[in-house]
Every structure is written in structure tokens, then in C-alpha cells.
Amino acid sequence: xxxxxxxxxxxxxxxxxxxSWELYWRSQGVKPYLDDNKDLWANQRARLDDDNSKMTVxxxxxxxLYDIQLDIWEELTDTEPIMLAVQGASPIPIFKxxxxxxxxxxxxxxxxxxxxxxxxxxxxxxxxxxxxxxxAYYEDRTYAQRLNHKxxxxxxxxxxxxxxxxxxxDTDVDLKTLLRHxxxxxxxxxxxxxxxxxxxxxxxxxxxxxxxxxxxxxxANTIKxxxxxxxxxDRPPPDKEATTTTFVELAKKxxxxxxxxxxxxxxxxxxxxxxxxxxFPRAEYWDQLVEKVGVxxxxxxxxxxxxxxxxxxxxxxxxxxxxxxxxxxIAIMKEDNALNIN
Amino acid sequence: xxxxxxxxxxxxxIVLVLYYSKLFGWxxxxxxxxxxxxxxxxxxxxxxxxxxxxxxxxxxxxxxKLAVENxxxxxxxxxxxxxxxxxxxxxFFKYGNFLMENFVSVVNALGLxxxxxxxxIILPMGIxxxxxxTMSYTIDMYYKRMSPARTFLDFALYVTFFPxxxxxxxxxxxxxITQFYESKRATTEQFFWGLFLLTTxxxxxxxxxxxxxxxxxxxxxxxxxxxxxxxxxxxxxAFSGQIFFDFAGYSTCAIGIALMLGIILPDNFKYPxxxxxxxxxxxxxxxxxxxxxxxxxxxxxxxxxxxLTRMYVxxxxxxxxxxxxxxxxxxxxxxxxxxxTYLILERLQKQYLPFKITAYNGIFLAFITFSCVNITWVFxxxxxxxxxxxxxxxxxxxxxxxxxxxxxxxxxKVCTVIGIMFLCHWFMRNSSLKKLAHKAxxxxxxxxxxxxxxxxxxxxxxxxxxxxxxF
Numbered sequence: 001x002x003x004x005x006x007x008x009x010x011x012x013x014x015x016x017x018x019x020s021w022e023l024y025w026r027s028q029g030v031k032p033y034l035d036d037n038k039d040l041w042a043n044q045r046a047r048l049d050d051d052n053s054k055m056t057v058x059x060x061x062x063x064x065l066y067d068i069q070l071d072i073w074e075e076l077t078d079t080e081p082i083m084l085a086v087q088g089a090s091p092i093p094i095f096k097x098x099x100x101x102x103x104x105x106x107x108x109x110x111x112x113x114x115x116x117x118x119x120x121x122x123x124x125x126x127x128x129x130x131x132x133x134x135x136a137y138y139e140d141r142t143y144a145q146r147l148n149h150k151x152x153x154x155x156x157x158x159x160x161x162x163x164x165x166x167x168x169x170d171t172d173v174d175l176k177t178l179l180r181h182x183x184x185x186x187x188x189x190x191x192x193x194x195x196x197x198x199x200x201x202x203x204x205x206x207x208x209x210x211x212x213x214x215x216x217x218x219x220a221n222t223i224k225x226x227x228x229x230x231x232x233x234d235r236p237p238p239d240k241e242a243t244t245t246t247f248v249e250l251a252k253k254x255x256x257x258x259x260x261x262x263x264x265x266x267x268x269x270x271x272x273x274x275x276x277x278x279x280f281p282r283a284e285y286w287d288q289l290v291e292k293v294g295v296x297x298x299x300x301x302x303x304x305x306x307x308x309x310x311x312x313x314x315x316x317x318x319x320x321x322x323x324x325x326x327x328x329x330i331a332i333m334k335e336d337n338a339l340n341i342n
Numbered sequence: 343x344x345x346x347x348x349x350x351x352x353x354x355x356i357v358l359v360l361y362y363s364k365l366f367g368w369x370x371x372x373x374x375x376x377x378x379x380x381x382x383x384x385x386x387x388x389x390x391x392x393x394x395x396x397x398x399x400x401x402x403x404x405x406x407k408l409a410v411e412n413x414x415x416x417x418x419x420x421x422x423x424x425x426x427x428x429x430x431x432x433x434f435f436k437y438g439n440f441l442m443e444n445f446v447s448v449v450n451a452l453g454l455x456x457x458x459x460x461x462x463i464i465l466p467m468g469i470x471x472x473x474x475x476t477m478s479y480t481i482d483m484y485y486k487r488m489s490p491a492r493t494f495l496d497f498a499l500y501v502t503f504f505p506x507x508x509x510x511x512x513x514x515x516x517x518x519i520t521q522f523y524e525s526k527r528a529t530t531e532q533f534f535w536g537l538f539l540l541t542t543x544x545x546x547x548x549x550x551x552x553x554x555x556x557x558x559x560x561x562x563x564x565x566x567x568x569x570x571x572x573x574x575x576x577x578x579x580a581f582s583g584q585i586f587f588d589f590a591g592y593s594t595c596a597i598g599i600a601l602m603l604g605i606i607l608p609d610n611f612k613y614p615x616x617x618x619x620x621x622x623x624x625x626x627x628x629x630x631x632x633x634x635x636x637x638x639x640x641x642x643x644x645x646x647x648x649x650l651t652r653m654y655v656x657x658x659x660x661x662x663x664x665x666x667x668x669x670x671x672x673x674x675x676x677x678x679x680x681x682x683t684y685l686i687l688e689r690l691q692k693q694y695l696p697f698k699i700t701a702y703n704g705i706f707l708a709f710i711t712f713s714c715v716n717i718t719w720v721f722x723x724x725x726x727x728x729x730x731x732x733x734x735x736x737x738x739x740x741x742x743x744x745x746x747x748x749x750x751x752x753x754x755k756v757c758t759v760i761g762i763m764f765l766c767h768w769f770m771r772n773s774s775l776k777k778l779a780h781k782a783x784x785x786x787x788x789x790x791x792x793x794x795x796x797x798x799x800x801x802x803x804x805x806x807x808x809x810x811x812x813f
Contacts, residue, residue: 002784003530003531003534003535003538003784003787004530004534005784005785005788006534006538006784006785006787006788006791007534007537007538007788007791008788009784009785009787009788009789009791009792010787010788010789010791010792010795011792012792013788013789013792013796014791014792014795014796014799017792017796018795018796018799018800021796021799021800142385142386142387143384143385143386143388144343144344144347144349144385144386147348147349147352147385148347148348148349151348151349151352152348155348161800162802163802164802173800174800174801174802175549175553175797175800175801175802176552176553176557176801179553179554179751179755182751183749183750183751184749184750184751184754185749185750186749187746187748187749187750187753188746188747188748188749191749
């Protein structure tokens with residue numbers, strides 16, 4: 001065997017193939033970007049265990065993640081924003097983690113997305129599981145996993161074909177995803193509508209709606225189609241009683257230790273606004289929750305300036321509108337003396 | 343730390359640079375390897391390195407005492423101490439919850455309402471592997487099969503050597519410790535062959551197991567639905583491929599990494615899915631465990647020295663405990679029991695219905711063996727007996743009204759991968775990768791190597807844990 005020779009051939013061909021792969025995907029418009037994953041979340045959660053006296057913490061689902069622009073928040077409130085919202089998840093597991101496992105008693109803003117918030121408290125159900133899995137990862141992550149993440153960041157941000165996300169976006173270009181796109185017949189039913197990525201996140205989990213979603217209506221429509229496919233099927237009925245009771249208990253504990261709890265209902269439009277209006281009428285869900293919790297609460301529909309914002313895919317604000325929303329919201333809350341800021 | 347992770351790439355590069363630098367003599371290189379091995383393990387959960395230290399100190403002490411002690415009672419004491427500590431760790435960390443659950447079930451069945459607090463015991467990665475490895479040293483010392491390790495450093499490195507620490511191969515002391523006595527340096531051929539094996543192992547894990555097979559297996563074994571027969575079979579063969587590529591991939595990586603350091607580890611898999619019968623299977627699958635069980639359990643239980651009935655009992659006990667070694671659940675014990683039953687039936691067949699294996703019936707026999715093995719994998723993979731039973735019913739009743747959850751492409755993909763795997767095992771059953779590589783021109787090997795590397799890179803994976811770590 002002349003293994004050295006084989007190795008040199010393999011190295012040249014292998015690196016050449018990887019470089020070609022990268023160039024090919026770039027030519028297809030794929031760009032390097034950072035993935036929102038459990039490591040990014042855990043890093044933010046770890047900050048809460050340090051001196052947290054000047055922090056504002058955000059929990060909830062993807063709406064508060066997209067709609068609150070952290071740079072603006074930091075600039076206008078002079079507090080350190082910590083984004084712990086989890087996409088497609090109930091706020092309850094994270095709220096419980098903060099109440100039970102931290103001494104945080106600053107401002108905690110909870111984004112309420114009714115279909116997720118009032119869905120269930122069953123730990124295996126996806127809105128709970130998705131959030132709880134982040135907490136579990138934070139508690140259990142190893143030093144090797146931390147190191148892997150640190151090493152992965154420069155690769156993610158410089159190579160288009162590298163992905164390290166927790167979501168399985170159909171726009172990913174790893175081999176498994178590419179194979180998942182192949183369908184022959186409909187033996188197991190029609191294939192799901194592709195769910196395309198619409199993330200642009202920074203290391204501190206400052207999320208922005210990418211420009212290509214805002215500017216390309218056809219792309220935004222693919223996400224809308226996926227929402228309809230995902231949300232349109234039969235769903236178990238909401239468990240308003242259990243979710244509200246659990247949330248109120250946590251809220252009482254948090255406020256009892258001096259925490260400043262604020263509820264926020266972020267905007268939705270189109271299909272989402274319609275199904276949320278029908279399935280989770282404000283008077284029966286949001287209003288009752290606010291009344292039981294007894295803290296400051298802000299519903300976007302109460303403010304005329306929030307009624308015509310641009311949500312390219314019905315659920316999350318375009319970046320400019322998110323910046324506007326954040327600024328206005330801070331102004332409203334300051335006027336309301338909700339942030340305990342002089 | 344996982345072989346299929348970025349941190350391991352950096353770790354290995356640092357170890358190789360230090361190992362081949364002229365900074366250290368051989369003793370210091372061994373010290374460096376020992377520290378690196380603790381770092382390798384500690385990056386997962388630092389406090390659990392203490393277990394490794396305790397195992398090391400206890401077996402080193404027991405081994406030294408056994409080397410000089412002639413009093414039978416005292417010799418037994420040192421052997422039992424080693425077994426008590428090692429099996430005690432294994433029993434507490436791996437079987438603590440299982441024993442408690444069964445105890446609670448029995449107590450509750452007797453009408454007593456007892457609900458203990460959950461124990462929340464962490465399972466130390468690879469505990470079954472290193473406890474078996476270190477126990478083999480003390481047992482061999484007890485039977486005077488070997489001399490004691492020359493130095494504590496050699497012994498500690500034997501217990502902790504990072505390439506095979508967490509998932510084997512379970513190497514005998516005689517095979518590994520003696521390699522540490524003299525300075526080792528891989529030849530160029532060994533180094534590049536080791537690197538090729540590392541690439542091949544990662545390809546098996548990242549591409550074949552995780553990318554091509556894991557999802558189908560997870561979907562089939564994860565659903566609560568009663569499945570169509572095709573889905574149940576495809577899910578099962580996907581798992582049979584997944585577990586082989588996952589575990590054989592780890593062993594191949596381990597052997598390759600050790601070889602890059604000039605250390606030779608034994609083969610752990612020899613194309614097991616082309617086995618002709620179950621004795622042959624266990625000579626090809628997880629060889630280091632099956633020989634361990636043979637030498638330290640089956641033979642001490644009497645082996646085939648005390649008549650047929652005692653032999654069958656010894657065989658069954660060995661396989662049941664072999665099943666339990668894999669996991670703390672009754673499904674694993676049933677898996678072991680099925681293998682024990684197969685082995686007994688095979689011996690009965692050889693005694694009463696012998697037939698000659700030819701080139702024509704061989705592949706058919708291998709296919710029958712592979713199919714029977716697949717049935718055992720159902721119990722190995724399913725979380726509950728209900729799930730196992732649902733799967734078996736679907737596989738044999740071929741329920742046409744069962745749920746179809748797999749798409750045609752997934753079925754074709756899995757059948758193709760498993761079909762190719764089976765044929766490769768069949769054609770390679772009396773050969774080896776090294777022999778094949780010897781025959782290939784350098785450019786062919788180079789191209790194949792590049793393809794493996796490229797597929798690993800584009801698969802990426804998310805650093806999924808090797809299945810056997812949990813054992």
C-alpha cells in the first residue's frame with residue numbers, strides 16, 4: 001500500500017469537493033449565518049446566574065424573540081436584555097426555571113402567544129417539551145458541548161453549507177435535509193409543505209427578520225403555506241385552566257420576591273390573527289389571564305400605532321417594524337412607569 | 343468527548359503534536375496520554391473521573407497483592423474486593439434505578455403503597471466498558487495468567503486509554519499494557535492507515551448510521567401506532583444497520599486513533615451480518631465483549647465441561663447477563679434470552695440435524711441468521727414490551743391495515759443501504775478492509791477516501807452520541 005500517496009490524493013480531492021460544494025450553494029443564494037440553537041440559549045441563560053441586577057429578561061415564543069429588538073432595548077432602557085424566548089414554545093417551563101433556579105427579581109417580560117401559552121402543561125407536548133429541553137440542556141451541557149459550540153460559530157458564520165440549528169429547515173443543505181426532499185409517491189400521505197428558514201440571529205440571540213423574507217413575497221408565501229399546513233390540522237383543545245393556574249402560581253412567586261412581571265401580546269396578522277381571534281378570544285383568554293396575574297400587561301391591539309405593522313408571514317414583525325414596535329413599547333411602558341426606570 | 347465532534351478534532355491534533363514532538367521522552371508521553379485521557383473523559387462530566395481513579399487504584403492494589411500473595415483466602419479477598427468495587431459502581435450507577443423500579447413493583451404488587459423519591463442517578467459514560475476491562479486484569483492476576491503491570495502509569499493508562507475508554511474494544515491487559523512498556527511510534531503506513539480507519543469509522547457513524555438510517559428507525563420505534571408490516575420490517579432493519587454502523591464505526595475510529603499513536607487494538611467486528619449461525623455471529627459481533635463473557639463468565643460457570651444440560655444453563659445465563667450488560671431493562675434481558683435460545687437451538691441442530699454448508703446454501707443461511715438477529719433487535723430497540731410485541735405482530739402478521747408512516751423513498755433508501763451492507767459482509771466475510779486496500783491502486787483508495795471525507799463533511803450531523811455510550 002502506498003497510503004501516503006492515497007492520502008495526498010484524498011486530501012486534494014476532498015478539500016476540492018468541499019470547496020466546490022460551498023461555491024455551489026453560494027451560487028444558489030445560500031449565505032453563511034448563525035443558527036438559533038440550544039447553545040445560544042444556554043449561553044444567555046448562564047448570564048442570568050451572574051449579577052442580574054441590571055437585566056431585563058424576555059421569555060415566550062418566537063414572536064417576542066423577533067419583535068423585541070435588543071439593541072434598541074439596551075439603548076433606551078439602559079438595562080441588559082437577556083433573550084430566553086424559545087421558538088414554538090410555551091413560556092411556562094422557562095418561567096418555572098427562572099422562578100425556581102435563579103434569584104432574578106428584575107423586569108421579566110413574558111410574550112403571550114395564545115395557541116402556545118394556553119395549549120397544555122403536559123411535559124411531553126411540544127410547546128412544553130421544546131422549552132423544557134432548552135432548560136435541560138443548560139443544566140446538563142458538558143464542557144465538550146460548550147467547546148463544540150465555540151468552534152462551530154466561526155464555521156457557521158463563514159461557510160454557507162454548515163448548519164448547527166435545532167430546527168429542521170427545508171432550506172438547509174446538509175445531506176439529511178437534501179435527502180428528505182426526495183419523495184416518490186404518497187405512501188405515507190402527501191409530503192409536508194416545506195418550511196423555509198427565516199432567521200437572522202446574533203450570538204446574544206438578537207433576532208431579526210431577514211431582508212429576503214421582507215422583500216421577497218414569494219419566499220414569505222412559502223412560510224405562510226407552511227404555517228397553514230402546520231396549524232391547520234386537528235389540534236387538541238387548549239387547557240386554559242391548567243395553563244392559567246400554573247402561570248399564575250409562578251407569577252405570584254416571582255412578584256412576591258420583588259420581581260417586575262410584564263405581560264406582552266405581540267402582533268399577529270392574516271391567518272394567525274383570524275384563528276387566534278376565533279380559538280382564543282381575547283376576553284376569555286388574555287383578559288382573564290391579565291386579571292388573575294394582576295401585573296402590567298400590553299396588548300398590541302390597544303395601541304393604534306401597532307395596528308398596521310408589517311408581518312411578512314403573519315406572525316413576526318419585519319425588522320424595521322420590530323424596531324418601531326420596540327421603541328414605541330418602551331415609550332408606552334415608561335409612561336406607565338412599568339419598567340421601574342427613572 | 344465524541345469522536346464526531348469539532349472539539350475532538352482539536353483534541354486529537356494537540357495530542358498528536360505533543361506525542362510526536364521531541365519535547366517528551368516515552369514516560370512523559372505516557373503521562374501526557376494519561377492526562378489527555380482524563381481530559382477526554384472529564385470534558386463530559388469532570389467529577390466522574392473520580393470513579394476511574396478509584397477503579398484504577400483498587401485494581402492496581404489488588405493486582406499487586408495477587409502477584410505476591412499465595413494464601414488462597416487472601417487472594418480471594420483481593421479478587422472479591424476488586425469485583426465488589428467495580429460491580430458495585432456498575433450496580434449503583436447503571437442498575438440502581440432498574441433495581442428500585444422492580445423493587446417498587448414487587449412491593450406494590452404485594453399491596454404495600456411505597457413510592458420512593460426518584461434517585462436521579464447519572465450513568466457515567468462507558469462505565470460498562472472500563473469496569474469490565476479493569477476487572478479482567480484482576481481476574482487474570484488471580485488466575486496467574488499474567489504478570490502485574492510494571493508501573494502504575496502503565497496500568498492507569500491501560501484503564502483510561504482514551505481511544506477505547508468509553509465504548510471499547512474491551513482490551514485485555516496482556517494485550518495493551520505490554521505495548522506501553524516500550525516507546526511506540528506509528529510507522530508512516532500505520533499512521534495513514536489509522537487515519538483512513540478514523541475516516542471510515544466516522545463515515546459509518548455520521549453518514550450511514552445517523553444520516554441514512556437513524557430517522558427511519560426512530561420514526562418506526564417512536565410511533566404509538568400499530569404499523570404496517572413493511573414499515574415494521576424496514577424500521578427494524580434500519581435499526582440493525584444503524585446500531586452496527588454506530589458501534590462498528592466507534593470501534594473502527596478507536597482502532598484507527600490508537601494506530602496513529604502506534605498502539606494496536608484488536609478487531610471488534612468482522613462482518614457480523616454474514617454470520618452462518620449464532621455461534622459465528624458472536625465470533626464476529628462485539629468480539630471483545632463476547633470473548634470477555636466467554637472467558638470470565640461462561641467458562642467459570644462450567645462451560646461445556648459438565649454435560650449438555652449444564653452447558654445450556656451456562657450459555658443461557660451468560661447471554662441473559664450479556665443482555666443486561668447492554669441496558670438496565672427487561673427488554674435487554676429478553677434480547678439476551680433470545681440469543682441464548684438461538685445458540686441452544688443451533689447446538690441442537692448441529693447435534694441432531696447436521697448439514698454441510700456450501701457456497702450455495704451459505705448466503706441463504708447467512709440471510710436466515712440476519713433475519714433472526716433482526717427479530718432480537720426489536721426487543722433491544724423498543725422501550726417497552728408493548729411496543730416490541732406490536733412490532734413483532736406487524737412483522738409477522740403483515741398487518742395490511744397497519745399505519746403506513748414511511749414514504750417510498752425512505753423504504754428504498756433503507757433497503758438499498760441494508761442490502762449493500764449485507765452483500766458487503768457476505769463478500770468480505772473471510773477477508774478484511776486492509777486486504778482489500780492492499781489490492782487497490784493508491785489512486786482508487788485516494789478517491790474512495792475523498793468520497794468518505796466529503797460525505798462526512800456534507801452530512802455534518804449534530805454530534806449525536808454513539809448508541810453504545812449508554813452501555
